[in-house]
Amino acid sequence: MKQFLKISLIAVLVLGLVAGIKSPVLADESNSINEKLGVPIVVYGDNLTDEQKAETRELLEVTDPEMVDEHTVTGEDLARYINGNPNARMFSSAKITMEEEGEGLTINIITPDHITEVTSEMYANALLTAGVENATVDVASPVTVSGHSALTGIYKAYDVEGVELDKERMELANEELGLATDLAEKEGMNKEKVSELLAEIKQAIAEQNPANVEDIERIVQEQLDKMEISLSEEDRQLLINLFDKMRDLNIDFDQVKNQLSDIASKVQEQLGDIINDEGFWEKVGDFFSEFFQMLSDFFKGLFN
Structure with a gap:
């Protein structure tokens, strides 16, 4: 019985130590309204059921409706912004948080x-x-979808905020997304390779600031050769x-180009923050030091 109590005590102490190994707790800013940039905008797919919409709210961490502006994106919006099908079914949803100038674009x-x-x-x-x-853009769907309609929701978010995006550029962005997903299905290609190709x-x-279509053709071919990608003449x-x-x-x-570099830099910074957090690794070291000392004391006690 005495040994059982010792083991139980060890287990409780170990769990306590494990719980203590965590990053420093930061002040909760989730309830703070940015009076300069405004609250996040959440745009829900129109075809979500009430239950699916509630699930999407949870996925996008919308806990207080007063802390966000909520809207719905419809097939009519798809037609309005990118000349899409007005009868399209919309499920993908997005939360858009405006950021300070120079912060770049982050997609989650x-x-x-x-x-x-x-x-x-x-x-x-x-x-x-x-x-x-x-901006920081969070995309979610409670059902399995391709993800294309989320773009329209993001466009609508900017529209309701009074930020006018060029319709031709929106249509071109949608064309780019469609081509990217199509190319990713080709033999020898994947999503990552396509994204890298477009960025390159x-x-x-x-x-190089190309002056004509011939310059564009040369640049495209150079990047295909550089990445050793072989496309059909039609896809090229x-x-x-x-x-x-x-x-x-x-x-x-x-x-x-600068914005794409910002995205890559943010990922590297996040990894670096974890690796270089001396306080975190110090706690890890302290935990194992105390843990092994406890084990040593425990086993010594078994034989005393």
């Missing part, structure tokens, strides 16, 4: 198992093409046409 897919075709990098590429910058082409365009031409349209719209490719 909250339900990656339910967003089957579009990656965060694809969203970032398309949104930058549409002119969306300096944009960066090359930013550096679709890429050329896409980026030539971007050139015609005078999109600031330098700004696009």
Whole structure:
């Protein structure tokens, strides 16, 4: 009985130590309204049931309706913003939090198992093409969807805030997203490779400032060769046409390149914060030191 009590005490102490190993608790800012940038905007897919909408609220961490602006995106919005099908069924939802100038664009897919075709990098590429910058965007769906309709919800969020996005750029961004997901299905391709290819082409365009479609064709081919990607002539031409349209719209490719770099930097910073958190690793070391000392004392006690 005495040994059982000792073991139980050890278990309780170990659990207590494990619970103590955690990052420092920061002040809760979730209930603080940013009076300069406004509250986050949440746009729900129109075809969500009440139960699915409640689940989506939970996924997007909407705990207080007073702390967000809520809207619904419909098939009519799809037609309005990107000339899509007004009868489309909309399930993907998004929460958009405006950020300070220079913060860049951060995309979080909250339900990656339910967003089957579009990656965060694809969203970032398309949104930058549409002119969306300096925001944190959380995308979620309680049902399995491709993820394409979330773009329209994001466009609507900006519209209701009075931020006018160019319709041609929005349509082009949707075309880019469609091409990206199509290319990802091709033999020898995947979502990550497609996202990298699009980003590399944009960066090359930013550096070289092409003057005509021939320059675009050369840049596209150079990046395909560099990444050792073989596409059909039809798919290669679709890429050329896409980026030539971007050139015609005078999109600031330098700004696009900088924003894409910001996204990569944020990921590296987040990893670096964990690795370089000396306080965290000190607690880990203290835990194991105390844990092994307790085990040593325990086993000594068994034989005394």
